[in-house]
Amino acid sequence: MCDIERFDDSLFAILKECRTLPNFFDAVFGFLNRRTDFYVISTNSNSHVGLPEGFAERFVRNTFYKWKPKDLNKNEVPEAVIETEIETEVEIDDETDNNKGIAMKSDDIEGDLRKLNVENDKNVSDSYNGGVFDNYSWSQTISDVDVLIKTPFGVTSKDLIVAIHPNKISIKTKKSSLVLIEDELCNCVKNSEAIWSLDVSQRKLTVHLEKRSEIWWDCLLKSEPKLDLSKMDCSRPFEELPDEAQAKIEELQWNQERKRLGLPTSDEIKMRETLKKAWNAEGSPFVGDFDPSSVNFN
Known part of the structure; x- marks a missing residue:
């Protein structure tokens, strides 16, 4: 469970920018729509994308009552x-x-x-x-x-x-x-x-x-x-995963998008950077201007 209070300053800055609570919630749920699978309905218990029908509403409702003050007039x-x-x-x-x-x-x-x-x-x-x-x-x-x-x-x-x-x-x-x-x-x-x-x-x-x-x-x-x-779906929501696991998943998603666009992945970028440093090094079989297209990456 993360320390949610550490997000207070960032959230308050967003709230000031939005000016009103409706605009703030619109920004939050708009972000969930654009950048997450919060609104995706999962029809397969083995799928790691989306939530079962009704779960999104339940999360919102449960979180509302979790933080609701108990001494409201x-x-x-x-x-x-x-x-x-x-x-x-x-x-x-x-x-x-x-x-x-x-x-x-x-x-x-x-x-x-x-x-x-x-x-x-x-x-x-x-x-x-x-x-x-x-x-x-x-x-x-x-x-x-x-x-x-x-x-x-x-x-x-x-x-x-x-x-x-x-x-x-x-x-x-x-x-x-x-x-x-x-x-x-x-x-x-x-x-x-x-x-x-x-x-x-x-x-x-x-x-x-x-x-x-x-x-x-x-x-x-x-x-x-x-x-x-x-036989149970033991997957966990993305935000509950350790930071290292979240970073790895985000990297995989980024690489998939790069492949779809025909651009180099993170591993290919690292390999090219390493090759560039060694291109004109002593004992290198390559000479002249750096040209990664002349190398066949396996």
Whole structure:
């Protein structure tokens, strides 16, 4: 994880140039469009280009709530996303703090668990590197987990009891004590950074969890069948790769573009520079003006 505060001065300079937040965001997302594969939809789990459908929106949403202040005044938040704390239990240990999970209040939702058809609601991003079950689905990246849970008729955010511990998750309704999901997690999470929200139109509860360690999970709950990690897309987003790996990928992309334009690659440029230095050196078989076209590079 990079130290993002080191970009503050550069970002502030861009913001001053843009003058307004809409222009700033337009510049950011325009850059993602022009210079990255952020908007490319990947249809093949083995592809290293693009993201699965819905992942780009999810990254933006999760990052928004990650940095959202927890003490915002009620009047400062749009009605559709009013923040409220609702008996969210958090078990504190040596690696957590007193911050509770964030809950988004929404209007009453309609429908019934028995009437919800899992097959009709399937989305590739909802179970990417994860699984789909009768009442919930989950997906993961190397650093976080997203859980999508079906909710019963008439349930609002005030009707839920959400308890997220480092190694366990429990979500129930208050009145009927209906268990929506409850079990030990496959691995530990940073429970103090958990985010959950109730969607009005989709009748779904979304839970975002940050992994304690950057490892791939073979299940969400210990009671689930194990996934085959060898068949999982274990690629990582470009920005999460080490600096050396990013530099190598950028060099490969640059060389591919040079080849497409019929221009020398980085290796060919280095070879020509070396040849130029040795052209008239003592013992060199070449004499006269430097002429790389007379040399056959293998």
